[in-house]
Amino acid sequence: MTDRPAPAAPTSDPTAVPTVRLDLDGDLVDLTRALCDLPSVSGDERAIADAVEEALRAYPHLEVLRDGDAVVARTSTGRPTRVVVAGHLDTVPIADNLPTHVVGEGVHAEIWGRGTVDMKAGVAVQLALAAELATPTHDVTWVFYDHEEVAADLNGLGRLSREHPDWLAADFAVLCEPTAGGLEGGCNGTMRLEVRLEGVAAHSARAWVGRNAVHAAGEVLRRLEEYEPRSVEVDGLVYRESLNAVLISGGTAANVIPDACVVTINYRFAPSTSVEQAEAHVRELLDGYDVVVVDAAPGARPGLDDPAARDFAAAVLAVTGGVPAPKYGWTDVARFSAMGIPAVNFGPGDPLLAHKADERCPVSQIAVSHLALRAWLTA
Known part of the structure; x- marks a missing residue:
């Protein structure tokens, strides 16, 4: 492996982020590492957005647009169809896992570090092909x-869909979220709810004059523990649902009977289920309790029956092999679906390693993803 190009020398301002010139025509490993090593934790995407914009503006076949820290580049050759290929620039916070490094050689090589999976390897593939x-x-x-x-x-794609919907107009979309190089259709919906329980505060030495709100959560947790999640077939793909308590809070002091408790629940539901149906399902399960929906987002059907999606699947699977699978987590394909644009997930990196301290992406998956997307866009 060659060492990636070094950043330019720092300016006189010791707090300034060094300017990095991304080489979109060079080695994909170097490009992935350069993207990962730039500051890009959510809310701090300016440096990477600047670098991406500057790199893309060097190519005369691209019209480059910018909104905040979102960058859009598009060809205009007069083709009868237009597709979107999208990826996000930000990462979750660093866990002492930058700068990146490469472990292994040849087909066994992996790039280790924050963002390698979610999702700078996919962004590197996008940039190389755009150039x-x-x-x-x-x-x-x-x-x-x-x-x-x-x-x-705060989602930048959501902002673009609201403020510049014409920038996203397309017949089909690919989101380069990590799928381990497989094709994943649609996504589950997601809902966050709170069960709010009330009690009566009292000194713990005289607990009988109060009512313990934390104890009242026991029945809520029992119902959730006994719940059997569904597997739902949607357009030929089977989506596994899940309904779980993810947080519980209550109490004010070690000698006070708690008068309030909140159980936070996350529900992942099949894309054939609406947000309203999902809410009704949870309320039925927790009948008798004060249930409040905090936020929710619908899923996206696979969309693989669309002609453009079928063409994409045929071209990509000819390179990667395998068969389409469902996306269990929520992704921004749902935003495209809401705009009436069929969309799928396809990108390098094992999604089970996303956000982990040992996040790492096989170099071979980056290469295959690049080859598959190129085959589709040049067929």
Whole structure:
């Protein structure tokens, strides 16, 4: 492996982020590492967005647009179809796992470090292809957006869909989220709820004059423990649901009977289920309790019956092998689905390693993902 290009010398301002020039025509490993090593924790995407914008503006076949820390580049060759290929620039906080390093050699080599899986390897593939493909089979809108790893109302793709929907207009979309190089259709919906329990405070030495709100959570937890999650077939793919308590809080002091307790629940539901149906399902299970929906987002059907999706699947699976699978987690394909654009997930990296301290991506998956997307866009 060659060492990646070094950043430019720092400016006189010791707090300034060194300017990094991304080489989109070079080695994919070097490009992935350069992207990972730039500051990009959610809310701090300016440096990486600047570097991506500067790199893309060097290619005359691309029109480059910018909104905040989201960068869009698109071809305009007059093709009858347009596709979006999208990926987010931000990561979750670093866990002492940067700068990146490479472990192993040849087909066994892996890039280790924050963002390698989620999702700088996919972004590197996007950038390399955006630079290379001046006359793709479809006109392509390449989207690189901010704030994916935080609250939904900050999401850069959501902002673009509200403020610049014309930038995202397309017949089909690919989100380069990590799928271990497989094709994953649609995604589950997600809902966060709170069960709010009330008691009566009292001194713990005279507990009988109070009512313990934390103890009242026992029945809620029992119902959740006994719940059998469903597996739901949607357009030929089987989505596994889950309903779990993820947080519990209550109490004010070690000698006070708690008068309030909150059980936070996360429900992942099949894309054939609406948000309203999902809420009704949870309320039925927890009948008799004060249930409050905190936030929710619908899922996305696989969309693999769409002609553009079938063409994509045929081209990609000819390179990667395998069969389409469901995406169990929620991804921004749901945003494209809400806009009436069929969308799938496809990118390098094992999603089970996303956000982990030992996050790492096989070099071979980056290469195969690049080859598969290139085959589709040049078929």
